[in-house]
Amino acid sequence: MNGDLMDEETDIFDIMAKTSPAMQENLDVLNPEQLEATIHEGSPLLILAGAGSGKTRVITTKIAYLIAEQHIAPQSILAVTFTKKAATEMQERAVQIEPRAAHSQIRTFHSFGAWFLRLNADAAGISPNFTVYDDDDMVTLICKANPKLTKQQANHFAHKIALAKDYCFTTDDPRLVQIESEPEFRHIYSTYQARLKDTGNVDFGDLIMLPYLVLRDNEHIRHYMQNRFKVIMVDEYQDSNVAQFLLLQSLSGVNENSGTYVCVVGDDDQSIYKFRGAEIQNILTFKDKFPGTKLIRLERNYRSTAEILQIAGNVVNHNEGRLGKTLRAERGSGKKPVLAFLPNQDEEADFCANLIALSVKNGANYSDWAILYRTNAQSLTFETNFLHKKIPYQVVGALKFYEREEIKDLIAFLKLVANPRDEISFRRIINKPTRGIGAKTQDKIVETARSELLQTSETELAENNPAVSVKIENLAQTALLGLEPEQKDSKQEDVKGSLVKATRAEAQTMSKKAREGATAFVAIIDEALDLLSSTEKEQECTVIPENDKKNLSALIELLAENSGLKEYHAAQDEVTGTQRTLNMQELANSAVPFDCTMKGLLDFLDTIELDRTIAGKENQEDKNRVTLITIHNTKGLEFNRVIMTGMERGIFPRADKDAEELEEERRLCYVGMTRARNELYLTSCSMRRMYGRTEYMDASPFLLEAGAENMKVLGHAPSSFRRASFKGGDYGKNGLSHPDVETDPIKAKYKKGKRVYHDDYGYGIITRTAETDDGEYSITVTFENSGSKSFLPKYQSSSLLVTDE
DNA sequence: CCCGTCGTTATTTTT
DNA sequence: TAACGACGGG
Numbered sequence: 001m002n003g004d005l006m007d008e009e010t011d012i013f014d015i016m017a018k019t020s021p022a023m024q025e026n027l028d029v030l031n032p033e034q035l036e037a038t039i040h041e042g043s044p045l046l047i048l049a050g051a052g053s054g055k056t057r058v059i060t061t062k063i064a065y066l067i068a069e070q071h072i073a074p075q076s077i078l079a080v081t082f083t084k085k086a087a088t089e090m091q092e093r094a095v096q097i098e099p100r101a102a103h104s105q106i107r108t109f110h111s112f113g114a115w116f117l118r119l120n121a122d123a124a125g126i127s128p129n130f131t132v133y134d135d136d137d138m139v140t141l142i143c144k145a146n147p148k149l150t151k152q153q154a155n156h157f158a159h160k161i162a163l164a165k166d167y168c169f170t171t172d173d174p175r176l177v178q179i180e181s182e183p184e185f186r187h188i189y190s191t192y193q194a195r196l197k198d199t200g201n202v203d204f205g206d207l208i209m210l211p212y213l214v215l216r217d218n219e220h221i222r223h224y225m226q227n228r229f230k231v232i233m234v235d236e237y238q239d240s241n242v243a244q245f246l247l248l249q250s251l252s253g254v255n256e257n258s259g260t261y262v263c264v265v266g267d268d269d270q271s272i273y274k275f276r277g278a279e280i281q282n283i284l285t286f287k288d289k290f291p292g293t294k295l296i297r298l299e300r301n302y303r304s305t306a307e308i309l310q311i312a313g314n315v316v317n318h319n320e321g322r323l324g325k326t327l328r329a330e331r332g333s334g335k336k337p338v339l340a341f342l343p344n345q346d347e348e349a350d351f352c353a354n355l356i357a358l359s360v361k362n363g364a365n366y367s368d369w370a371i372l373y374r375t376n377a378q379s380l381t382f383e384t385n386f387l388h389k390k391i392p393y394q395v396v397g398a399l400k401f402y403e404r405e406e407i408k409d410l411i412a413f414l415k416l417v418a419n420p421r422d423e424i425s426f427r428r429i430i431n432k433p434t435r436g437i438g439a440k441t442q443d444k445i446v447e448t449a450r451s452e453l454l455q456t457s458e459t460e461l462a463e464n465n466p467a468v469s470v471k472i473e474n475l476a477q478t479a480l481l482g483l484e485p486e487q488k489d490s491k492q493e494d495v496k497g498s499l500v501k502a503t504r505a506e507a508q509t510m511s512k513k514a515r516e517g518a519t520a521f522v523a524i525i526d527e528a529l530d531l532l533s534s535t536e537k538e539q540e541c542t543v544i545p546e547n548d549k550k551n552l553s554a555l556i557e558l559l560a561e562n563s564g565l566k567e568y569h570a571a572q573d574e575v576t577g578t579q580r581t582l583n584m585q586e587l588a589n590s591a592v593p594f595d596c597t598m599k600g601l602l603d604f605l606d607t608i609e610l611d612r613t614i615a616g617k618e619n620q621e622d623k624n625r626v627t628l629i630t631i632h633n634t635k636g637l638e639f640n641r642v643i644m645t646g647m648e649r650g651i652f653p654r655a656d657k658d659a660e661e662l663e664e665e666r667r668l669c670y671v672g673m674t675r676a677r678n679e680l681y682l683t684s685c686s687m688r689r690m691y692g693r694t695e696y697m698d699a700s701p702f703l704l705e706a707g708a709e710n711m712k713v714l715g716h717a718p719s720s721f722r723r724a725s726f727k728g729g730d731y732g733k734n735g736l737s738h739p740d741v742e743t744d745p746i747k748a749k750y751k752k753g754k755r756v757y758h759d760d761y762g763y764g765i766i767t768r769t770a771e772t773d774d775g776e777y778s779i780t781v782t783f784e785n786s787g788s789k790s791f792l793p794k795y796q797s798s799s800l801l802v803t804d805e
Numbered sequence: 806c807c808c809g810t811c812g813t814t815a816t817t818t819t820t
Numbered sequence: 821t822a823a824c825g826a827c828g829g830g
Contacts, residue, residue: 083819110820132820151825204820239819276818375816380822397818434806610820632817654816668817691815692821 023068026061026097030054037296038062041070044254044290045263046237046283050327051312051674052303052638055265059233060090062263063106064098066231074103078251079233080112084611086235086636087111105229109244111610113207116214116225118602123218124210127200127495129602131415132609136403137424138162138192138203144423145191157188164189165205166277168212168243198450198497200421208243215250226253230260236635237266237286241277245289254290262290268323269316272632272668274661284323301327301674303638305334308680311706312673318705319663327674337680339703341715343746344687344694345378345646349385350749351683352643356391356626359641366392368640370627372672374652378645379628386626396629402612406569406580407587411608413559417528418601420498421449430503433568435517441510449502500525524562531555535596552591552600560584631672642676644669647684648697669702682711686718715746749802750779750793757801761786 019027027035034054037047038061049055063079066072081087087108094101107115114132121128133141138158143149149157160180169176171190179185196203202210215222232252234240240248252260264286271280287293301309306329313327342348356369371382371393379395386393401407409432412425419425423446430445431437495501500522507518535550560566569580590608594600627639631652646652653665673680684699699721703711708725717725747769750756754766764783772778772792781800782788791800 081819086819108820113820134820135818207820236819272817273819275816276820377815377822612820630817632819635819656816665817689821 019069023065023097026064030057030061031300033296033298033300034058034061037298038065040263040294040296041261043292043294044261044286046286046290046293046295047263047265047298048295048323048325049265049267049298050301050325051267051270051671052301053298053327054300054302055235055298056086056090056093058298059235059263059265060093060101061097062233063090063094063101063104067098067100067104072231074100075105076228076230077101077104077233078112078229078231079104079106079235080109081106081235082108082239083636084108084111090235108610109240109247110204110207111606113211113247114606114610116211117202117207120211120214120218120221123214123221125197126202126206126210127419127421129419129598130201131419131422131425131602131605132207133196133199133201133203133424134609135162135204140424140427141195141199142188142192145195146188149188157185157192160185161189161192162203162205163277165203165209166241166243168209168246170209170213195423198421198453199423200419200497201424205243208241208247212243212247212250215247222250222253225251226256226258226260232260232262234262234264235266236270237264238268238271238280238283239266239273239278240282242279242282243277245279245282249289252290269319269325269667270635270671272635272664272671274664284321297325299325299327300330302330303677304674305329305331305678307334307336307710308673308676311337311680311710312670314707314710315666315673315702315705316670319666321663335679337682337706337711339647339682339684339708339711339713341699341713341717341721342683342685343716344685345381345689346385347746348645348683348685349381352382352645352681353385353389353391354749355643355681357389364641365624366626367624370629370634370637370639370642370675372629372631372634372642372644372675373646374631374654374668375646376630378651382628382645391626392622392624393626393628396627397633401583401586402608404580404583406565406584409565409569410556410560410584410587411605413524413528413563413565414556414601414605416500417525417532417555417559418598418605420495420500420525421453423499426499429563429565430521431517433564435521436511436513437517437521441506441514445499445502445506448506449497449499452502453497524559527562528555528559531558532596532598532601536598550596552594552596552604553588554596555601556584556588556591560588631668634675635671638675638677640677641679641681642672643681643683644672645683646688647682647700647703648688649700650695650697651688652700652702666702666705673706682706684718686716746793747777750777750800752779754802756781758783758789761789 027038030038031054034057037045037058047055047058049058059079063077066077067074079087079090081090087106091101091104091106094104094106105112105115117124117126117130118128121130135158138161139151139154142154142158142161143151146154157180164173164176164179167175167179169179171186171193176186176189196206215225229251232248234248248262249255252258252262254260254262264283266283268280268283271278271283274280287295304312309327309329316322340351342351352371356366359368360366371379373379373382376397383393383395402411409429412428415422415425416429426446427442430442503518504522507515507522510518531550532555538550566581566584569584572578573580591604594604594607629637631644649655652669653662657665682703684703685697687694688697689695697718699718703721704724708721750766750769752766752769755763756766757763758781761781761783762785764781764786766779767782767788768780770778770780776792778790778792780788780790793800
């Protein structure tokens with residue numbers, strides 16, 4: 001044993017001896033690596049945490065430990081995650097160990113950006129009441145700024161602009177050509193950015209890039225923030241992008257001797273968002289950017305069986321350029337993963353349904369199961385099949401509550417109330433329902449408002465800088481008290497470039513019908529603002545019992561009613577049988593926890609804009625459902641039993657992947673497999689309907705990489721797979737090496753004696769089974785009313801239904 | 806302004 | 821195949 005190790009161990013014993021008994025209990029449950037990571041201090045820390053290795057436990061215990069034992073002020077700890085769900089879980093678990101963690105900043109990257117920009121709106125050149133534009137809004141704004149672009153082109157450029165911001169390329173950056181070679185791109189980006197600035201709003205990319213630019217260009221703010229946060233932790237670091245790295249770097253002051261402690265946690269094998277700007281180099285080169293970095297690996301897996309980890313590890317082992325780690329299964333051995341080859345996607349869905357139904361009959365829950373697929377389009381077959389068989393399911397990520405028309409309409413109203421310069425929201429609702437204000441009048445109003453911005457922008461500029469320093473002083477003072485500065489409410493009437501103001505002014509020149517419409521519209525906004533300011537005053541003057549306090553749902557209900565949107569969508573409900581009115585009510589209900597003030601409104605908008613995963617109410621009730629989900633969406637989740645479907649070349653991995661992208665697909669495969677606790681199934685079809693035609697499919701190369709000998713193979717494997725995998729083991733010729741089980745799912749399904757229903761011939765019984773000359777399985781059905789017919793079940797899965805069981 | 810029909814086009818997407 | 825957008829007629 002060398003001296004270094006001795007020192008380290010005595011250090012650990014030393015620290016443990018000083019720890020309070022309460023914290024000691026939390027440390028006792030950690031394994032040695034987890035413990036080392038938890039109590040590590042002094043240098044930057046990179047925790048390489050494999051799937052299911054208990055990283056959340058480490059981060060949360062670490063936060064608690066820092067507060068309780070190292071006496072770090074809770075509010076000087078910043079922990080960032082990528083999803084709202086992860087942030088909430090982290091906060092809850094940290095608070096459970098140490099209640100003072102409630103005062104720490106545990107947020108998503110984007111919500112941190114929003115928090116930062118609200119404090120520094122002036123320095124960032126945006127409205128303090130900004131709201132966030134989503135991808136659709138980006139496209140609309142690009143179209144308005146460049147009317148000659150088609151929607152498709154605008155879509156393309158919106159994507160590229162978002163990517164440019166992920167890399168933190170501003171409009172004058174020469175590296176923009178790396179993103180998009182089209183020479184017009186820089187111009188389109190610039191005009192979009194100018195137009196966006198006029199609205200006072202930001203897009204998702206700005207929530208990261210602007211805080212970085214503000215820090216870079218304002219020494220005061222930078223030093224204030226470096227002082228404000230003495231500990232910064234980042235979760236899922238492998239999926240951070242360049243802008244996020246730059247933000248972390250400047251916030252931490254690593255190059256300015258700030259003394260801030262930085263700890264990042266991630267797994268390079270789970271980096272799956274390169275297409276959205278995630279930069280795997282961030283984690284691979286972390287130790288170069290943060291000198292003296294200590295690296296700790298968490299390789300003990302507490303989630304999956306050894307068999308599952310074996311094949312997941314086999315797959316990802318084919319990648320080059322990893323930091324490298326091997327997961328050890330703490331739970332030991334379990335069932336061998338099953339690989340089922342099926343004729344087509346109808347049989348695939350059937351196979352899954354039968355597997356699930358059988359397990360439920362034997363005592364499992366529907367919620368034990370997850371169906372994973374590469375693309376959302378694949379969910380449809382499962383939904384149809386499960387609906388028919390009455391298997392309860394939920395589709396994750398597809399509900400898009402906030403993308404529904406009626407919800408977007410209401411939110412547009414709310415956004416315009418918050419920020420009267422919001423052109424996109426204004427255009428969405430000014431003439432909905434019809435107020436006689438057509439496209440031309442809208443353009444005129446927008447131009448009036450924008451010309452006002454142009455006139456005043458020079459005088460504004462002169463006032464801008466003093467405003468920043470005043471704000472910083474306020475910041476410094478409030479920080480001493482451990483409070484965040486209060487938003488001061490801006491007087492909407494005075495806002496430069498207000499579209500509401502412009503509408504009021506333009507109304508005089510309009511036709512009678514349009515004038516009435518415009519006046520009514522302005523009145524709606526005014527009344528909404530009145531409601532907000534009246535509750536604000538009430539709150540200042542009197543002490544009102546919690547229950548009597550007006551909450552933000554009152555504003556939403558008022559807007560829905562006054563705007564005519566409620567009536568408008570109720571009429572739609574009548575005709576189409578939709579539930580729009582109900583959805584609108586649902587939005588109002590979700591606003592109940594928020595104050596009926598401008599601040600409450602901004603909080604609410606932040607919450608819904610930065611967390612689109614909240615589904616409608618359907619998700620709450622009856623949680624015992626099968627989960628249908630894309631592999632991307634499963635990150636951070638786990639299930640007792642997982643079926644990875646569509647394991648075919650061209651689907652997973654997708655066809656058009658270069659070598660580097662193939663590695664990402666492989667990581668995606670690894671992520672999917674390691675979601676499973678107890679049982680893992682893989683399905684692969686030999687035929688698939690795609691784009692209206694049926695194609696022959698080949699097995700996914702990942703299946704061979706996983707190793708056929710590590711799986712129980714069912715069904716008729718494609719010859720490419722059989723040849724390459726014929727190494728004995730569990731898999732024999734024609735998949736018939738399990739005499740105890742019928743290994744061909746088709747034969748198992750269409751056994752002699754089964755009762756079936758055919759679309760054309762009605763009910764019948766399978767009276768004979770045989771093989772054709774080509775070795776295909778054929779059955780003969782005797783129908784009740786249509787005599788006897790022979791079929792190849794392989795081709796009949798959707799029209800020949802097995803009805804018993 | 807709304808509705809029907811025709812033609813086009815199909816990744817993954819924490820925020 | 822199917823779903824969605826664009827366009828034209830009522």
